[in-house]
Amino acid sequence: MTSSVENMESETSNQPVVRSVAYQSNHGAGQVEDYQVIQAIRRGETPNPTVHPEVLEAESVIDIEGFNLWYTETQAIHNVSMKVPRGAVTALIGPSGCGKSTLLRSINRMNDLVEGVRVEGSICLNDSPIYAPSVDVISLRKRLGMVFQKPNPFPMSIFENVVYPLRIDGEKRKSVLEEACEKSLRAAAIWDEVKDRLKKSALGLSGGQQQRICIARAIVADPEVLLLDEPCSALDPVATLKIEELISQISERYTVLIVTHNMQQAARVSDYTSFMYLGRIVEYGPTAKLFQTPSLIETEHYVSGRFG
Numbered sequence: 001m002t003s004s005v006e007n008m009e010s011e012t013s014n015q016p017v018v019r020s021v022a023y024q025s026n027h028g029a030g031q032v033e034d035y036q037v038i039q040a041i042r043r044g045e046t047p048n049p050t051v052h053p054e055v056l057e058a059e060s061v062i063d064i065e066g067f068n069l070w071y072t073e074t075q076a077i078h079n080v081s082m083k084v085p086r087g088a089v090t091a092l093i094g095p096s097g098c099g100k101s102t103l104l105r106s107i108n109r110m111n112d113l114v115e116g117v118r119v120e121g122s123i124c125l126n127d128s129p130i131y132a133p134s135v136d137v138i139s140l141r142k143r144l145g146m147v148f149q150k151p152n153p154f155p156m157s158i159f160e161n162v163v164y165p166l167r168i169d170g171e172k173r174k175s176v177l178e179e180a181c182e183k184s185l186r187a188a189a190i191w192d193e194v195k196d197r198l199k200k201s202a203l204g205l206s207g208g209q210q211q212r213i214c215i216a217r218a219i220v221a222d223p224e225v226l227l228l229d230e231p232c233s234a235l236d237p238v239a240t241l242k243i244e245e246l247i248s249q250i251s252e253r254y255t256v257l258i259v260t261h262n263m264q265q266a267a268r269v270s271d272y273t274s275f276m277y278l279g280r281i282v283e284y285g286p287t288a289k290l291f292q293t294p295s296l297i298e299t300e301h302y303v304s305g306r307f308g
């Protein structure tokens with residue numbers, strides 16, 4: 001059915017703007033008033049998320065249960081429960097400020113470094129609670145490779161960048177380091193481009209190449225999960241495509257959790273998608289379902305760019 005949504009101004013930059021647009025809807029004549037879940041969240045409520053059975057049936061590697069996070073007084077994550085399926089790519093989507101990076105950083109306990117952060121609830125990695133007092137955070141982070149929005153190679157050679165996690169682990173054997181470096185650079189689809197200049201500075205590479213070096217560094221110690229926070233947002237379309245191909249390839253070996261603002265990218269690279277809004281999960285399920293036949297009108301409008 002063809003319909004239109006009225007313009008609705010957002011009160012803060014965190015809230016979506018609904019654009020006036022004609023569209024084909026799965027949900028009939030969608031109006032702003034139909035955004036029941038989003039409206040409830042804006043009132044400060046935390047409605048139960050719509051979770052498709054497929055994600056509950058899949059074997060999970062990360063299990064988030066009733067997780068809440070506060071930055072001093074401000075709550076940024078509200079009662080999030082989410083199972084991340086093993087050996088698949090899961091995308092976190094949602095408007096700016098909805099807590100995607102916060103949730104990602106909670107999984108490798110990087111938020112511990114932020115003053116005033118308080119958490120409640122649990123996150124398990126392969127059934128072990130990561131916030132348990134006995135957890136060694138350094139060892140935990142080795143099990144979770146992370147790549148950020150902006151490529152962050154260290155000011156050292158390509159080789160030393162890639163093997164850095166092994167060096168800080170005390171590995172000194174040249175043959176082991178060389179083998180691991182080549183394996184990771186091949187897995188990160190950049191070996192052929194850099195194999196003749198491994199001793200040169202990583203800072204001399206293009207942005208897309210630097211990002212693939214950062215991915216190689218993130219996987220060199222064989223993590224169980226790869227956390228990617230908008231890894232392509234600083235890259236051009238060609239470099240973006242390379243990273244996307246790489247994500248598809250490495251997802252055969254690693255579980256990948258990726259934050260992206262690019263809906264086409266989420267649709268292309270992920271098997272599952274979780275749509276977040278103001279620190280809550282709204283709808284979570286197989287990517288094909290979320291993009292083609294979502295349960296909620298809000299999800300349908302968000303993934304097709306009608307609000308957000």
Ligand SMILES: Nc1ncnc2c1ncn2[C@@H]1O[C@H](COP(=O)(O)OP(=O)(O)OP(=O)(O)O)[C@@H](O)[C@H]1O
Pocket residue numbers: 014071076094095096097098099100101102103114
């Ligand atoms: N270090 C911090 N101290 C205080 N508040 C923070 C901090 N980091 C994030 N926040 C707040 O927590 C909320 C969630 O932020 P977060 O960066 O996780 O959102 P996001 O979904 O990743 O946004 P974007 O898409 O813009 O990257 C926002 O309201 C943000 O202002």
Ligand SMILES: [Mg+2]
Pocket residue numbers: 100101102229259
């Ligand atoms: Mg972010």
